Amino acid sequence: MRANMLPTEDFERDPSAFTDRVTSDGRYGRVAEPGRYRLVVSRACPWAHRVVMVRRIMGLEEAISLAVVDPLQEVIDGEPHWVFSEGNGDRDGKDPVLGIHALREAYLARDPHYTGGVSVPALVDVATGELVSNDYDMLSVDLATEWGDLAREGAPSLYPELLREEIDTVSAWIHRDLNHGVYRAGFAPDQEVYEDAVSNVFSRLDYLERRLAGHRYLVSDHITLADLRLWATLVRFDAVYHGHFKCNRRKLSEYPVLWAYARDLYQTPGFGDTTDLLHIREHYYYVHTGINPSRIVAVGPDPYGWEEPHYREALNGEPFRGDTPPDPVPENERVTDLEFQG
Structure with missing residues (x-):
């Protein structure tokens, strides 16, 4: 992720320069x-x-x-x-x-x-x-x-071979319409590009609202890389993409199914305990001077909403499906308490 990108042309992400495996x-x-x-x-x-x-x-x-x-x-x-x-x-x-x-x-x-x-x-x-x-x-x-x-004993398979084609397919349209789409909207150089990007963002969110109504996770009955790729955008949506990037047709919290799905994952080890909403807001609002020259950092939304019950357990599926959750976060890697993230 680079910063301070100016809205001078339709947003394109730089390809990775170094790709050693x-x-x-x-x-x-x-x-x-x-x-x-x-x-x-x-x-x-x-x-x-x-x-x-x-x-x-x-x-x-x-x-x-x-x-x-x-x-x-x-x-x-x-x-x-x-x-x-x-x-x-x-x-x-x-x-x-x-x-x-x-x-x-x-x-x-x-x-x-x-x-x-x-x-x-x-x-x-x-x-x-x-x-x-x-x-x-x-x-x-x-x-x-x-x-x-x-890896730890009991680590799950996040990219199982039998599901890789579906994970890659789902991830591709998540990237195009959401992961990348919110940036196209936020850094749009003109009204036409902005409206096209926002239309794609919310068409995809509408589709996901329907898709996840009867399924706890995106691809299987357990979490996969597809869920991680989607959730990284969802957790930032109301905090920065809704206001800062003008993706304001609706909030994530106004999608009953998606909001419950996002809370379900937030409360799953590996998701919320690696999230720092204060860092997110400070970076986007302070660094992107091309679209926020005042550098005023928004104070909301209330982070405690992420801890509300989600009731997704009623659907078929478990996050680690037979495997085990990770141990608590190491002391030196713990993120800021929610009390200080709001």
């Missing part, structure tokens, strides 16, 4: 091994959030360490950058493991001539300090499928 057998040159890699994320970013959720659900906290950048960013050489501050790094504003202040240092360690964008999530090789990958989709898939020997 880390696998159990090292068939692409890098082997999954404990302590070798560090995952750098922003808790504001939906693309990074899905990777954090996979890491947590699979129980990979000890295998892959986590670094969280400051949500407000810092202008370096005229461009906003993801950086570590005293609150997210050491007293010198550096990551205590990688020893860097700005994430771009890992990009430049990989390619000293790199001039492209710097985005999260970023998997960094601790031994060399070099960026390995900023491919959020493949990072999610590989953490779900290639780190099995290092």
Whole structure:
């Protein structure tokens, strides 16, 4: 996720610049091994959030360490950058493991001539300090499928082979109409592009309202990567996309089925306990000066709504279906209490 994108043309997301894969057998040159890699994320970013959720659900906290950048960013050489501050790094504003202040240092360690964008999530090789990958989709898939020997006992199958075609199909239209669609609306350069994007966003939400009325989860009777990819957008919808990105035909909380589905997942380990609504609001409203030049950060909505009963247990399905939920979040990775997120 990059920031401060100006509404000058129809929004297009930059392709991932570095796409090395880390696998159990090292068939692409890098082997999954404990302590070798560090995952750098922003808790504001939906693309990074899905990777954090996979890491947590699979129980990979000890295998892959986590670094969280400051949500407000810092202008370096005229461009906003993801950086570590005293609150997210050491007293010198550096990551205590990688020893860097700005994430771009890992990009430049990989390619000293790199001039492209710097985005999260970023998997960094601790031994060399070099960026390995900023491919959020493949990072999610590989953490779900290639780190099995290092995953916790009882970890679920988030990307089972028999369901991969359906998961990929569902994920494709979720990406087009929702994950990407809200950004098309928020950074639309003109009324026509904006209205087209908003129409697609709400047509897809209307469809999901019907689809999930009789099914607890998107693809199967347990959570899969499709649910994580959708939920990363849903949890941000009322907080930032509804107002900040002008996706204001309806709120998520005005969709009875979708709102219950979203609360169900929020209350499932790996979802709500990796979500920081304060980071989300601060980043979007403060950094996107092209659409919010005042940098006034919205105070709502009330975060305690996420803890209301959802009653989705009546539907067929269980989040981990025979497997077990992850252990409590490690002390050093706990997010801000809801009391301070509202």
